Amino acid sequence: MAENSRSTDRAIDESALVALLRARDRSAVAILYDRYAPALYGVLERLLRSHDLAEDALQETLVKVWGNFESYDPEKGRLFTWLVRVARNIALDIFKSKGYRNTLKNQELESLVDVVDRQSSAGDDSDRIGLREIVLALKPEQQEVIDLIYFRGYTQDEASKELGIPLGTVKTRVRSALLTIRKIFS
Amino acid sequence: MDINEYISSGILELYVAGALSPQEEQDVERLAAAHEEIRTEIRAIEEAFEMLARNEAREPRPQVRTVILERIASMESAGAGEEPRAIDASAPVPATPDRSGGGAAVIRIPSRVRYMLAASITVAIVSSGTAAYFGYRWSRAENDLTVLTLENSRMAQREGGFKARLHQEQGYVAALKEPGAVVVEMKGLPIAPGTVATVVWNPSSRQLRLDRGTLPAAPAGKQYQLWALADGKPIDAGLVTGEDAVLLPMKQIERAQAFAITLEPVGGSSSPTLDAMYVMGKVGTNV
Numbered sequence: 001m002a003e004n005s006r007s008t009d010r011a012i013d014e015s016a017l018v019a020l021l022r023a024r025d026r027s028a029v030a031i032l033y034d035r036y037a038p039a040l041y042g043v044l045e046r047l048l049r050s051h052d053l054a055e056d057a058l059q060e061t062l063v064k065v066w067g068n069f070e071s072y073d074p075e076k077g078r079l080f081t082w083l084v085r086v087a088r089n090i091a092l093d094i095f096k097s098k099g100y101r102n103t104l105k106n107q108e109l110e111s112l113v114d115v116v117d118r119q120s121s122a123g124d125d126s127d128r129i130g131l132r133e134i135v136l137a138l139k140p141e142q143q144e145v146i147d148l149i150y151f152r153g154y155t156q157d158e159a160s161k162e163l164g165i166p167l168g169t170v171k172t173r174v175r176s177a178l179l180t181i182r183k184i185f186s
Numbered sequence: 187m188d189i190n191e192y193i194s195s196g197i198l199e200l201y202v203a204g205a206l207s208p209q210e211e212q213d214v215e216r217l218a219a220a221h222e223e224i225r226t227e228i229r230a231i232e233e234a235f236e237m238l239a240r241n242e243a244r245e246p247r248p249q250v251r252t253v254i255l256e257r258i259a260s261m262e263s264a265g266a267g268e269e270p271r272a273i274d275a276s277a278p279v280p281a282t283p284d285r286s287g288g289g290a291a292v293i294r295i296p297s298r299v300r301y302m303l304a305a306s307i308t309v310a311i312v313s314s315g316t317a318a319y320f321g322y323r324w325s326r327a328e329n330d331l332t333v334l335t336l337e338n339s340r341m342a343q344r345e346g347g348f349k350a351r352l353h354q355e356q357g358y359v360a361a362l363k364e365p366g367a368v369v370v371e372m373k374g375l376p377i378a379p380g381t382v383a384t385v386v387w388n389p390s391s392r393q394l395r396l397d398r399g400t401l402p403a404a405p406a407g408k409q410y411q412l413w414a415l416a417d418g419k420p421i422d423a424g425l426v427t428g429e430d431a432v433l434l435p436m437k438q439i440e441r442a443q444a445f446a447i448t449l450e451p452v453g454g455s456s457s458p459t460l461d462a463m464y465v466m467g468k469v470g471t472n473v
Contacts, residue, residue, distance in 0.1 A: 026258070026259060029254075029255055029258050029259075030255060033251055033254060034251075037246060037250075037254075038240075038243035038244060038245050038246070039236070039239040039240045039242075039243040040239075041243070041244050041245070041246045042239060042242045042243045042244045043239055043242075045244055052326060054246075055246055055247065055250050058246060058250060058254070059250065059253065059254050059257065062254050062258065063254070063257060063258060063261065066258050066261075067261075075219075076215060076218075077228065077232055078229070078232040078233070078236065080232070080235075080236045080239070081202055081232045081235070081236075084204075084235075084239070085204050088204060146238075149199075149200065149203045149205045150203045150235060150238070150239075153204075154205065155205045155206070155207070156205045156206065159205070170196070170200075171196030171197060171199070171200060172195075172196050173196075174196050174199040174200060174203070175194065175195070175196035175199050178199045178231055178234055178235075181234045181237070181238055182230060182231075182233075185233075185234060185237040185238075
């Protein structure tokens, strides 16, 4: 099928991609995948701590995105923000499910097996800013709050309880952390 | 309200993360609709988050892409009212055969055949998607099996290890319980302070066994040798082999007042190298 060949049309911008998805143009799915799947997968893996479950969740996410694309409102935010939201909700459903704990039991071994898998498939890291650079720039308490709020799907109340700090402090920490990150990437 | 204060409160960062309650979210959206500065700020936060997430992106296995694309393709073609694109049945069918193309007539497929063709292509697409999906599940199941097999063999290995260890410990206990058995603890000499090794010796059966205790691993090209000292003369009691045997059988010894271990070249020596004596213990002083 044509959609299975790597999409070469990476040049189209976000609004053009959104227009294609709205028009239910299936060629948009491959573009969507190539552009967003790795970042979404990274978030999902961090949330679910399992490659297999993250792959399942990625699949469900993109199927849901395709099926419910009309509920995305570009006025409210960027496409990626919405995609992460859909992904996070699916991950949280998996997280709450019964099977999750059982799956995690095999994690130690699974990650052992996967280390071998992944070593051969490590991508091109040349345009990545080293995690170390971000880690060095953020204070530990900023990292903590970014991890909980942006990558683990905690609400502000949950983060406040988890970290034992007032809501106001959660807000100011997230704010200062994001400002630092914005500086790094600008 | 002060917009700048609102922006710097951190609420927009939480909004982008989806960490607000639905009520709070609505409030943010209402204010964003009214204030350009808030919208701009939200975009900037979203971009930073996207950069951060891209920075930590991970490539899923390549087959995931195939499965997802095929699943969506088959979902779409099987969906109500959607026909496969291979035959565009939704295009208006001319009421009369098209003769306008200067002889290049449009090939029209009779509607019943067209329907059947469409249906068969749908089936083909759905089943290729299904096959890819099951192929993927299969590879996952295989993966799970590998993990379980690995775990199983590890446990078997551990069980084997426990059994061997138990067997050795039982041998140790049996040796200690033998009537007439003497335990001689050999203590570290100045070149190996703190080191302890033990022999279990039965003068009546002459059986001698060594527990190498905390003796360090022998350096390359060297080997430990056990000596029995009888009437001031050293008698070779055997080479210390292996690393982890709990109780190592040594040469039979009839008479001894003391035991000692020296480090010798591999294969041992006929007489002990005294300045490489690691441990020594006298019979009867510490039983």
